[in-house]
Amino acid sequence: xxxxxxxxxxxxxxxLGGGIPRSSNVLVKGxxxxxxxxxxxxxLYRNAVKNxxxxxxxxxxxxxxxxxxxxxxxxxxFDKTPVQFVTVDTTTDVNVxxxxxxxxxxxxxxxxxxxxxxxxxxxxxxxxxxxxxDPLLEAIxxxxxxxxxxxxxxxxxxxxxxxxxxxxxxxxxxxxxNRPDSSDGVCEYLSDGILKLSKIExxxxxxxxxxxxxxxxxxxxxxxxxxKENGISFER
Numbered sequence: 001x002x003x004x005x006x007x008x009x010x011x012x013x014x015x016l017g018g019g020i021p022r023s024s025n026v027l028v029k030g031x032x033x034x035x036x037x038x039x040x041x042x043x044l045y046r047n048a049v050k051n052x053x054x055x056x057x058x059x060x061x062x063x064x065x066x067x068x069x070x071x072x073x074x075x076x077x078f079d080k081t082p083v084q085f086v087t088v089d090t091t092t093d094v095n096v097x098x099x100x101x102x103x104x105x106x107x108x109x110x111x112x113x114x115x116x117x118x119x120x121x122x123x124x125x126x127x128x129x130x131x132x133x134d135p136l137l138e139a140i141x142x143x144x145x146x147x148x149x150x151x152x153x154x155x156x157x158x159x160x161x162x163x164x165x166x167x168x169x170x171x172x173x174x175x176x177x178n179r180p181d182s183s184d185g186v187c188e189y190l191s192d193g194i195l196k197l198s199k200i201e202x203x204x205x206x207x208x209x210x211x212x213x214x215x216x217x218x219x220x221x222x223x224x225x226x227x228k229e230n231g232i233s234f235e236r
Contacts, residue, residue, distance in 0.1 A: 002215050005053075005111060005171045007039075008046035011223070011234040012208065020193060021215045022109065023169050025162065027117075027187055029176040030197030034206060035225065035232055036175045039197065040113035041071045042231045043173065047111055048081035054110035055083035056170075058103060060090050060119035067115075074231050082110075090119060097161055101168070109169045116175040117187065121158060155186050162190040188212070198222065208234075 004019035013019045020026055028036050040057070047053035059067060064085035068078065078085070086103055090096050100120075104112050114120075165172060176187060188194055194211040207222035224235040 006043075006047060006050075008042040009039075009232055009234070012210075015210060015218050016213060016216055017218075020171060020213070022171055024192035024214065025166060025172045025174065025190075026193035026195060026213075027174050027176050027191040028195045028197065029178060031177065031199055034197035034199050035227060036197055037067065037070070037115055038074075038227065039195070039232060040115060040173050040175060041067070041076060042074075044083050044111055044113060045071065045076040045078065045081070048078070048083050052082060054107050055081075056103060056107045056110065056112045057083065057085045058100060058112060058114050059085070059087045060096075060114065060116060061087070062115070062119075063087060074229065076231075090122075096120065097164060100161075101164055104165060104168050104170050104172070107168075107170050110171070112170045112172045114172065114174050116177065118175075118177045120161065158186045159190060162187070166190075196222075197225075208232075 003022040004013075004017065005022050006013050006019040007016070028039055030036050044055040044057060048055055057064065057067065064087050068085060071078065084107075088096060088099050088103075093099050100114070174187070174191070191212070193213040193216075196209045196211050198207045198209070199205075200207065206225050206227075208225045209220060209222040210216075210218045211220065225232055226235050
């Protein structure tokens with residue numbers, strides 16, 4: 001039987017057969033204002049309080065103080081929980097991948113929320129020299145007559161980052177906003193699961209859909225979700 005990690009939303013756990021498979025990498029994607037960050041905080045908090053599960057909220061570029069204040073609006077105080085909040089500045093850290101990887105390794109089989117993968121992909125600079133340590137990319141670059149475009153480098157950077165994190169034991173949520181380039185396909189292909197959060201502005205509704213989850217039988221129906229004083233739940 002596959003060990004699973006509850007999402008913190010009971011109805012979603014029913015769809016997933018108990019939760020997200022442990023040690024999976026899951027893309028939580030959607031537009032701004034679709035509750036992506038709240039989803040990650042809810043999963044961290046509920047598991048920390050109920051199961052004493054260690055967690056890491058890893059913010060790329062944004063101070064974590066505002067995130068904690070947002071969580072406290074729902075009564076989620078992380079002060080006495082085994083959840084850490086860390087900020088990594090992708091504009092100054094010369095080796096973001098290593099910094100993130102080392103932080104995640106310390107969590108073991110806990111839960112990690114990376115907010116956001118989009119910030120990692122947007123980080124400057126984007127140059128071929130960043131990829132010299134990757135044996136596969138080095139082999140490709142030696143092929144005669146082949147040059148790297150910026151789009152190819154984005155795909156390579158995305159693939160390497162996700163591949164590197166798959167060797168950890170943590171269950172990882174990547175908060176993600178769609179990008180106008182081919183990195184979308186790479187992220188979705190390499191992720192074990194995809195949870196899509198959407199806004200239907202004409203109806204004033206938000207929805208959640210399980211687009212993909214390995215080792216799990218699930219439907220593809222979007223469910224209406226609502227945000228109340230205790231967090232995200234399915235509409236009845």
